[in-house]
Every structure is written in C-alpha cells, then in structure tokens.
Amino acid sequence: MGTGATLVTAAEVAAAAATLADVAVTTPLLPSPWSPELWLKPENLQPTGSFKIRGAYVAISRLSAAQRGAGVVTHSSGNHAQAVAYAARVFDAPATVVMPDVASPHKIEATRQLGAEVVLVPPAERSRRAEQLAVEHGLSMIPPYDHADVIAGQGTVGGEIADADAEVSTVLVPVGGGGLAAGVATALAARLPRAHVIGVEPALAADAQESLAAGELRPWPAERTYQTVADGLRTQLSELTLAHLTARLAGILTVTEEEILETTGALLTEARLVVEPSGAVSAAAWRHRRGELPAGRTVAVITGGNLGPARLAELATAAA
Amino acid sequence: MGTGATLVTAAEVAAAAATLADVAVTTPLLPSPWSPELWLKPENLQPTGSFKIRGAYVAISRLSAAQRGAGVVTHSSGNHAQAVAYAARVFDAPATVVMPDVASPHKIEATRQLGAEVVLVPPAERSRRAEQLAVEHGLSMIPPYDHADVIAGQGTVGGEIADADAEVSTVLVPVGGGGLAAGVATALAARLPRAHVIGVEPALAADAQESLAAGELRPWPAERTYQTVADGLRTQLSELTLAHLTARLAGILTVTEEEILETTGALLTEARLVVEPSGAVSAAAWRHRRGELPAGRTVAVITGGNLGPARLAELATAAA
Numbered sequence: 271m272g273t274g275a276t277l278v279t280a281a282e283v284a285a286a287a288a289t290l291a292d293v294a295v296t297t298p299l300l301p302s303p304w305s306p307e308l309w310l311k312p313e314n315l316q317p318t319g320s321f322k323i324r325g326a327y328v329a330i331s332r333l334s335a336a337q338r339g340a341g342v343v344t345h346s347s348g349n350h351a352q353a354v355a356y357a358a359r360v361f362d363a364p365a366t367v368v369m370p371d372v373a374s375p376h377k378i379e380a381t382r383q384l385g386a387e388v389v390l391v392p393p394a395e396r397s398r399r400a401e402q403l404a405v406e407h408g409l410s411m412i413p414p415y416d417h418a419d420v421i422a423g424q425g426t427v428g429g430e431i432a433d434a435d436a437e438v439s440t441v442l443v444p445v446g447g448g449g450l451a452a453g454v455a456t457a458l459a460a461r462l463p464r465a466h467v468i469g470v471e472p473a474l475a476a477d478a479q480e481s482l483a484a485g486e487l488r489p490w491p492a493e494r495t496y497q498t499v500a501d502g503l504r505t506q507l508s509e510l511t512l513a514h515l516t517a518r519l520a521g522i523l524t525v526t527e528e529e530i531l532e533t534t535g536a537l538l539t540e541a542r543l544v545v546e547p548s549g550a551v552s553a554a555a556w557r558h559r560r561g562e563l564p565a566g567r568t569v570a571v572i573t574g575g576n577l578g579p580a581r582l583a584e585l586a587t588a589a590a
Numbered sequence: 591m592g593t594g595a596t597l598v599t600a601a602e603v604a605a606a607a608a609t610l611a612d613v614a615v616t617t618p619l620l621p622s623p624w625s626p627e628l629w630l631k632p633e634n635l636q637p638t639g640s641f642k643i644r645g646a647y648v649a650i651s652r653l654s655a656a657q658r659g660a661g662v663v664t665h666s667s668g669n670h671a672q673a674v675a676y677a678a679r680v681f682d683a684p685a686t687v688v689m690p691d692v693a694s695p696h697k698i699e700a701t702r703q704l705g706a707e708v709v710l711v712p713p714a715e716r717s718r719r720a721e722q723l724a725v726e727h728g729l730s731m732i733p734p735y736d737h738a739d740v741i742a743g744q745g746t747v748g749g750e751i752a753d754a755d756a757e758v759s760t761v762l763v764p765v766g767g768g769g770l771a772a773g774v775a776t777a778l779a780a781r782l783p784r785a786h787v788i789g790v791e792p793a794l795a796a797d798a799q800e801s802l803a804a805g806e807l808r809p810w811p812a813e814r815t816y817q818t819v820a821d822g823l824r825t826q827l828s829e830l831t832l833a834h835l836t837a838r839l840a841g842i843l844t845v846t847e848e849e850i851l852e853t854t855g856a857l858l859t860e861a862r863l864v865v866e867p868s869g870a871v872s873a874a875a876w877r878h879r880r881g882e883l884p885a886g887r888t889v890a891v892i893t894g895g896n897l898g899p900a901r902l903a904e905l906a907t908a909a910a
Binding site for chain 1: 615617618620621632634635637858859862864895897899902903905906907909910
C-alpha cells in the first residue's frame with residue numbers, strides 16, 4: 271500500500287466494546303433455518319435498525335465534553351444518519367445531518383424524530399456542505415467509516431462473534447465503505463486468527479473487490495453503483511479502510527441483484543427477520559456462492575433492517 | 591385452590607436453563623422503538639420460531655435413554671408441534687405429532703420437514719388419538735403446558751430477563767395454556783420478587799382471567815376462543831398452570847382483536863420483528879392498556895413469529 275495508514279488495534283476494539291455496553295444490543299448468533307453450519311448475527315435489531323450505532327456512538331463518546339456541547343455533523347442518506355442522531359441524543363449533543371434532497375421522506379422524518387437538524391442539499395453537495403457547517407459552527411465531523419473510532423466501534427461486532435463462538439470458521443461481512451469489514455477483521459485477526467473474514471459486495475458496486483485486486487483505490491462512478499438495490503453499499507472505500515482490508519481480509523466476493531432480493535425475501539419469511547437488501551448480501555453469499563466459501567461454521571452479519579415499506583410489501587406479497 | 595398441586599421451583603428453572611445452554615438462543619432485551627421504558631424479549635427468534643423449544647427440549651431431555659429411544663408423541667396444531675419435532679431430532683428420538691386435519695398445510699409441512707411423523711385426525715380426536723398412540727407404542731407424551739418439566743423450561747425466559755435487567759418492574763406474558771406465564775412467574779418470584787408478572791389474553795379467549803377470578807378452572811368453549819386471531823392463545827389453563835398463576839401472577843388483562851393486529855403490524859414495520867398475533871398481545875397491552883399497568887421498566891415477551899404468509903402480506907401492504 272505504502273499509504274502508511276495506522277491500523278486500528280484489537281485493544282481499541284475491546285475498549286469500544288466497553289464503551290457500548292449500555293447502548294448497543296449484544297446481538298445473539300441465531301441458528302439459520304437453512305443449515306446447522308450457518309448462523310446469523312442480526313444487527314438489524316440494534317436501536318435505529320443497524321450496526322451503525324456502534325461506530326457513531328463510540329466516535330461521539332471519544333470527543334471532549336466541549337466538542338460534544340458544540341455539536342456534531344455528518345452527511346448520510348442512510349443508516350449512519352439515524353445512528354448519529356440517536357447517539358448524539360444520548361449525550362445531549364446537538365446533531366446536524368446533511369441529507370440529499372432526494373432521500374426518502376421516511377428516512378428524513380426518522381432522522382428528525384431522533385432530534386437531529388436535517389439540512390437538505392443536492393446530492394453532489396452533501397460532503398462539501400457538511401464540511402462547511404463543521405468549520406463555520408465548530409461542529410465535529412462523524413464520518414460514516416473513514417475514522418479510526420468508527421472502525422473500532424463497528425469492530426465490536428467481531429468481538430461479540432468471537433465471544434459467542436470460538437469455533438467459527440468464516441465470517442461474511444457486507445462491504446460498502448468498508449468500516450464494518452475493517453473492524454470485524456481487526457477483532458477476529460486477534461481473537462480467532464484461524465477464522466476467515468470475507469467481504470461481500472453487490473456485483474454492481476464491486477469497487478472494493480477491484481481496489482483490493484489493484485492494490486489501490488479504484489472508486490466506481492455513482493452512475494454504476496447507484497444501480498444496485500443495496501443502497502447502503504454504494505459508497506467507496508477510503509485509504510484507511512482499504513489499508514485494513516488489504517492487511518486483514520481473507521477475500522471478497524460479489525452477489526447479483528437477484529440473489530440479494532431472493533435472500534432478503536427468505537430472511538423475512540423463513541428467518542423472521544426484517545432486513546434491508548444491503549444487510550442481506552452476506553447471507554446471499556452463503557445461499558448462492560457457497561462453492562466459493564471455506565467449509566465449516568459460518569456467521570453472516572445481517573447489517574440492517576431499514577427496509578422501505580414498499581419493498582417490504584412487495585417481498586411479503588411475493589411469498590403469500 | 592385445594593388441588594394440592596406441587597409447584598415448580600426456581601431451582602428447577604435454573605436447572606432447565608443449564609439444559610438449554612446449547613439449544614435455545616439467549617434472546618436479548620431489545621429497546622422498543624416506542625419508549626425507553628419498554629423492552630422486547632424476542633422469542634420469535636428461537637429455532638422453530640417460538641419459546642416452545644425451551645419446554646419441549648427440557649421435557650425430552652428428562653426422559654431416560656430408553657424412553658427417548660421408544661419415541662415421543664404430542665398433539666398440537668401450532669408452535670409446540672414444531673418444537674417437539676425439533677427437540678426430538680436433537681436427541682435422535684422418533685417423534686409423532688397428532689395434528690388436526692384442518693391445520694394449515696404450511697404448518698403440517700414444517701413439522702414433517704423437522705423429521706416428525708404427522709398423524710392427521712379430526713380436531714376433536716387429537717388428544718384421544720395421541721394418548722392412544724402413547725399407550726399402543728410406548729411413546730412418552732410431551733404435553734404443551736400441563737407438565738412440570740415444560741413449565742420449568744418455559745420459565746428460563748424469566749431467568750434470562752432477571753439476568754439481563756435487575757431493574758425490571760413489570761413483565762408482560764401472553765397466556766394460552768399458561769405454561770410460559772407459570773414458568774416466568776416462578777423464575778421472577780425468586781429472582782426479582784418486586785417485579786410484577788402480568789398475563790395478557792385476547793378478550794375473546796379470556797378463560798384464564800375468568801378462572802383466576804373464580805379460583806377454579808373456567809374453560810371456555812372452542813366456539814368462543816376460536817374467534818380470536820391469536821391462535822396460540824385459544825387453549826385453556828390446566829389445574830397445574832392455574833395453581834402456579836394463582837400463587838405467582840400479579841394480574842391479568844385482556845386486549846382486543848384490533849389492538850392485537852395493530853401491534854402485530856407495528857412490530858413488523860417499526861421494530862423489524864416478524865411476530866404472530868399470539869406473540870404480540872404483550873406489546874399490545876403496553877401500547878393500548880398502559881393505564882392498567884404498573885409504572886417503570888417493562889419487558890414484553892414476544893412469544894412467536896410463525897405469522898402465516900397471507901397475514902404477513904396483509905400487514906406489510908397495509909403499511910406501504
């Protein structure tokens with residue numbers, strides 16, 4: 271790599287777990303209905319419906335009281351927005367969330383209901399506007415993945431897997447910006463070094479696979495990644511997450527749109543879990559790409575459950 | 591009462607928890623989306639989709655190897671059928687399940703897929719036929735609630751609540767045959783004696799409320815109880831469960847059909863949990879009868895998630 275990025279340590283993940291003790295749910299490993307070899311880690315059951323609460327809360331907790339008093343800011347159209355709003359409220363910190371003006375009214379409203387001030391901007395201006403607000407108002411930026419504290423927080427998912435099952439052979443993790451995969455791989459490299467942490471991406475947003483193969487960031491244009499239904503996985507790796515994945519990930523594979531939606535439906539009707547498409551790619555890899563996976567006990571991290579009502583109705587109706 | 595029934599002890603519930611360690615999921619307490627005071631205990635995430643695995647497995651584990659080799663039998667149209675089939679398979683014990691010939695093909699098939707032999711009979715003959723099979727073939731009967739080992743197994747739900755939250759003030763438990771409520775009240779009377787365990791029934795199947803008020807069993811005819819959508823709660827108390835509830839339950843209240851379905855939908859779309867109507871009555875009591883409940887931290891036990899595909903589609907479509 272040669273970027274000289276400092277990698278998060280397993281000790282930092284363990285410290286994050288202590289920070290999260292009263293905030294995040296220690297999600298169980300659920301036996302899957304499909305095989306005694308496959309277990310599900312249902313992060314869709316977290317407050318605000320995704321693992322994102324872990325990283326957002328840890329990052330905010332590491333700020334000084336003065337920084338928290340001044341407020342935090344982020345930009346997100348998805349689960350990170352609600353996670354930052356929720357975590358900031360726990361600390362009584364003002365939260366500003368910059369969202370694209372094309373975001374679903376449902377998600378905008380959910381973020382507002384958690385007490386955040388929502389600023390709507392054209393999609394291309396999100397990042398710049400959030401940085402501008404940070405500078406102008408002295409707000410602390412809580413990025414969705416490109417931050418050591420966020421990676422350490424997401425890594426607690428891996429620590430819990432190691433606590434629950436020392437025999438696990440493979441852990442399947444959805445990859446968008448790569449923060450969760452970076453953290454989980456960090457925790458498991460220390461705790462269960464023989465386990466394989468494998469990333470899973472939509473084939474329509476396989477920038478992480480391409481970047482890992484090339485040994486450098488290969489961002490894909492939004493025109494391509496925005497075609498996948500897995501809207502939480504359209505984002506690109508950063509130098510920091512790529513450095514972690516290069517050092518610690520055992521492999522990465524892709525799943526098709528059909529495979530993602532089939533699995534989202536199966537999780538709903540057979541595993542009794544409301545999961546969004548982004549959260550289902552890990553289980554999709556097991557259901558459809560099993561030949562590409564190592565043998566043995568496997569955990570699929572189910573990352574989020576914020577399935578839109580129209581999609582929920584569509585999947586439920588298809589199964590009836 | 592004067593029935594002289596021997597009540598299950600907290601020590602028997604603790605022993606059951608040890609028996610279940612590798613079989614049942616230790617379900618977490620999930621913060622509800624509705625109030626920081628309300629937590630959900632999602633037993634719909636158990637193998638076969640309900641808490642019934644706990645009692646069925648404990649009862650089968652207490653049989654001798656010879657008894658297990660001869661096989662077990664039960665009668666059920668619902669979650670207990672699948673739980674017995676699943677638990678028997680763990681022990682390599684042959685399982686026979688007598689089901690009414692009007693049971694849904696979906697449930698019959700699920701029970702068969704778990705390896706049980708399913709015997710279909712007219713509804714009125716279920717119990718007699720199961721007893722006849724037990725005698726003729728030397729099978730051990732695993733009843734759905736009228737059995738000390740089953741009550742001890744279901745009581746482990748209460749032990750886990752005490753483990754997770756020593757500050758809980760009220761635990762809301764659905765009541766059908768009363769096995770779960772009997773066990774949970776037993777565990778909490780010993781572990782958290784200041785907590786109130788409150789039963790919840792559909793108003794259309796309020797035989798437990800009437801029996802508790804009368805101090806004796808007051809079974810309701812099936813013509814009445816079969817009108818409730820909460821098909822898991824149509825059964826009647828037994829002398830054994832009534833004795834437990836009389837001694838240990840703090841109260842019992844009822845919810846309407848509308849309240850049950852409203853809550854089933856809210857659990858699906860807001861808590862991201864697929865719950866059957868019977869499993870939702872506890873949360874329905876909190877959402878609709880809060881004025882009748884003690885103040886303070888409350889846990890609603892969500893008992894099962896075997897929602898039929900048509901009902902799932904109906905609820906999802908209504909929310910879209």
